[in-house]
Amino acid sequence: MVAELRSQYDVIICGAGSSGSVVARRLAENADLRVLLIEAGGSDDAEAVLDPAQWPANLGSERDWGFQAQPNPHLNGRALSMAMGKGLGGGSSINVMVWARGHRSDWDYFAAESGDAGWSYDNVLQIYRRIENWQGSPDPRYRGVSGPVWVQPASDPSPIAHAMLDAAREIGIPTFAHPNGVMMEGPGGASISDMLVRDGRRQSLYRAYVHPWLDRPNLTVLTDATVRRVLIEQQRAVGVEVVRAGQILEISARAEVVLSLGAIQTPKVLMHSGIGDHAELTRFGIPVVQHLPGVGQNFQDHVSFGCIWDYAEPIAPRNSGSEATLYWTSRPGLDAPDVLFCQVEFPVPSDRTAARGVPAQGWTMFAGLARPASRGRLQLTSADPSVPLAIEANMMSDPADMATAVACVDLCRALGNAQAFRPHVRGEAMPGDIKGGALEDFIRDAAVTYWHQSCTAKMGRDALSVVDASLNVYGIDALRIADASIMPRVTAGNTQAPCAIIGERAAQMIAQAHGL
Template identity: 80%
Template sequence: MTDAVSPEERDFAMRARDNQSWLTAKLRPYYDFVVCGAGASGSIVARRLAENPEAQVLLLEAGGSDEVESVLNPALWPTNLGSERDWGFQAEPTPHLNGRQLPLSMGKGLGGGSSINVMVWARGHRSDWDFFAQESGDPAWGYENVLDIYRRIENWQGVPDPQFRGTSGPVWVQPAPDPSPIAHAMLDAAGEIGIPTFAHPNGRMMEGEGGAAISDMLVRDGRRHSLYRAYLGPWLDRPNLTVLTGALVRRIVFDGRRAIGVEFLRGGQVTTVGASAEVVLSLGAIQTPKVLMHSGIGDRAELGRFGIPVLQHLAGVGRNFQDHVSFGCTWEYAEPIAPRNSGSEATLYWKSRSDLDAPDLLFCQVEFPVPSDRTAARGVPAHGWTMFAGLAQPASRGRLRLQSTDPSAPVAIEAGFLSDPADMTTARACVELCRSLGNAPAFRPFVRGEVMPGELKGEALDLYIRDAAVTYWHQSCTAKMGRDEMSVVDGTLKVYGVDGLRVADGSIMPRVTTGNTQAPCAIIGERAAKMIRQAYGL
C-alpha cells in the first residue's frame, strides 16, 4: 500500500479540478446527453458517451464528493451507513418481519453505491444473464456476450485465467490480499461439507452449482477503487464532460412524448437543463421509478392518487421490487482476530435443494458481529464473526408508492421481504447450512462456540429468521426490462411509449442477480452506452 502521489497525478488532479470548476460555473442551457446519477451505471454511461469529443455530456449527482477517508479507506465502509453519503431510505413496517422497519442504505455521492459498499465484485450467475436475454428478446444480454464485456473491462490482478478474466480494462479487480485465517477456515469448512472451492468466484464457479472462494474486491493500493474512479476519474479534464454535484433530479421535461431535458434542485434553486439527444436515468431502484412517476410515467391509478397527469401508463413502474435478504448467524472467537481488508473476504454460493441447477443462497463471511436490531438483544460477543447469508433468488416482491406530489418527498417502500412463503422455506435451509459451515471442524481452532441462532426448530426458528432479516442493500428491479405488461424498458433500455429517455441502473433487472449487484450494474452501464453510441453514430 502506498499513499505516494506522483507529480503527473498531482498535475492531472489540478487540471481536472480546474476544468470541472470552469464547466460547472458556466452550465450550458442544453447538452447532447444528460445522465442522471453518478453511481455504478451512470458513471460508465457518462464516460463512454464522453469518449466522443463531439458529444457534450452532463452528469448530475445529488450527493457530493468522494474525497473523504470513510469512502477511500476500505475498512471504514460501515461508517458511511447513515451518513450524508447514504440516502437513508426506510422500508415500511411489515408483519412478515414481526413488524420491523428495515433501513435501506443506498449511496448518495460520486460513485453512488460503489463508493459506500463492501467493494465486492460479483458478476452474477450464467443463468441470470441468460434470463435477461430471454426476457428482453435480445441475445446480447446473454451470458456469453456479458462474459466478453467483463473480460474487456477488468484489470484482473489474481491468478491468470484468460478464459474468464481480462487484464487491460479500467476496473481494477483483485482477490482480497492476505486474507484472515477465518476466511481460509470458511473455504476449508465448505470443503468439509461437500461444497467445492475455487481460485476466484467469477469464473467457472458461477456457471454451475456454485462454490466458495476468496472474494474479489475493487481495491487498489489499499484504497477503494470505485466505478466512478475507474471510469470517470481519468476523464475529468475533458472539455465535453461536466460533472455537477448537489443536483437533485426532480422530473423529466417533455415536449409532447419526447424527453427534452431535466428539472433539478441545486442550492435551493430549481433549474431546467436541456438534452438534445437523450436523458438517461441512472438514479437507482428507488429514485429512478420515483422520478418517472413524478414525470407522468407510471401506473395510471398510482399517479391519479395525486393528480399527476399521465403521460404514459406503465403499470410496472415501482413494482417488482427485489433485494437480497440476509440472516446473520454469529460465532464467538476463542481469541480476538482483527478484521482485514473490508472485513469481508470469503464468499459462498450454494443451493437450498439438491434438484436446483443454480445457487439460490448467498453467503458473505463478515469478520465481526453483525446482529439485527432485534437479534442484538440475544447477546452479541465482543469478538466474533458472522455468516451473513441469505436468499440469492427471493420469491417475494415489493413495490414503491408515491406519498406526495412534491418530488422532494420520499416514496413509501413496501419491500415485501419474506412475504412469499417459499422464501421462509429457503431461509430455514439457509440458516441450517450456515450452522453446518460455522460448526465444521475447520473453525474449531478459532471459535469458542456458536452464539446464535443455536438449536432452534419450528416456530422458534421462524421467529429468529424474521427478527434477524436485514438487507444486503441490493435494491433492484423496479423498472424492469422485458416484453410483458409490467415491463418499463425494452431490450435497448428505452422507456416504453416515450422518446429520448432510457434507464440504465439496477432497476432494469428483470430479477435480482445472484450476488452483489455492483458488477452487473457495470454491465448495464456498458450495454446502455454501446446502444446509445450506435443509435447516434458516436
C-alpha cells in the same frame, strides 16, 4: 460548477453511481459529444469512502440516502433501513467493494425476457473480460487484464476466511481460485472474494471510469443537484429539472436523457414526470404522460440473516472485513445457487437479534437468499418530488422464502460449526440449535437487507415491463434507464458488477442509435 453549466447538452446522465459513471465515461470518449453527469450527493474524496475498512461509517451518513422501508408483518413488524449511496460513485463508494458478476442463468434469463441475445451470459462474459484489469492468477478464458476496472482477490485474507473455505470443502462444497468464472456457471461454490481495492484504497466505479476523465472539456460533472423530473414534450424527453442550493434549474438534452438513479429514485423520478400507473399518478394530481403500471413494481432485494460465532481469541478484521464468499443450492435439482453467503469478520446482529446477546469479539455468516420469491413495490406519497416514496419491501412475504431461509440457516450453522473453525471459535452465539417456530422467529427477527435494491423498472416484453431490450422507456423517445432497476430479477450476488455491465451496454446502444 454552476457557472460552467451549459443550458444544453447532448446527453444528460442522472446519477453518478455504478451504472451512470460507466455511461458518462463511455459517451465522453467521443470528444464531439457534450455529456452532463448529475449527482445528488457530493465528493467521494473522504477517508470513510477511500479506506476499505471504514465502509460501515458511511451508513447513515450524508453519503447515504437513508431510505426506510415500511413496517413489515413478515419480519415481525420491523421496518428495515435501506441504505443507498448518495455521492460520486453512488453505491460503489459506500459498499463492501465485492465484485460479483451474477450467474450464467441470470444473464440468460435477461436475454430471454428481453428477446435480445446481447444480454446473454456468453456476450456479457466478453464485456466483463474487456473491462477488467484482473490482478489474480491468470485465467484468460474468464478474466481480462487491460480494462479500467481494477479487480483483485482480497489481499492476505484473515485465517477466518481460509477457515470458511476449508469448512466448505469439509461439508462437500467445492472451492475455486476466484468466484467469477466457472463457479458461476453451475451450482456454486466457495472462494476468496474479488474486490475493487487498489493499493489498499477503494476503487469505486466512479474512480475507475470518470475520475481519470475529469479534465475532458466535453464532460461536466454536477454535484449536489437532485433530479426532480424529466422534461417531456410530445412523448420525447427533452431535458431535466433539478434542484441545487434551493434553486430549480432546467437543462435540456439534444439527444437523450439517461436515468441511473437506482431502484428507488429512478421510479420516483419517472412517476413525478408523469410516467407510471395511471391510477397512482391521478391520485396525486400528476398529469399522466405514459401509463406504465410496472413503474415501482417488482421490487427485489437480497434478504440476509446474521448467524454469529464467538472468537476463541480476537482476530482483527482485514481489508473490508469481508473476504470470503459462498453460493450454494438449498435443495437438490436446482440449476443455480439460491443461497448466498458473505463472511463478515465482526458481529453483525440486526436491531432485534442484538438483544439476544452479541459477543464482543466474533464473526458473522451473512447468509441470504440469492433468488428471493418475494416482491415489493414503491408508492408515491405526495405530488411533491421532495417527499420520499413509501417502500413496501415485502421481504419474506412469499412462503417459499421461509423454506429457503430455513435451509440457508441450517447450511450456515453446518459451516460455522465445522471442524475447520474449531481453532478459531469458542462457540456459536446465534441462532443455536433451534427448530420450527423458534427458528422461523429468529429468521424474521434477524432479516436485514444486503442493500441490493433492484428490479423496479424492469426490462421485458410483458405488461409490467418499463424498458425494452435497448433500455428505452416504453412510449417515450430519448429516455433510457441504466441501473439495477431494469433487472427482471435480482442477480445472484452483489449487484455492483452487473450494474457496470448495464452501463456498458447502455452506452453502446446510445452510441449506435445516434451513429456516434
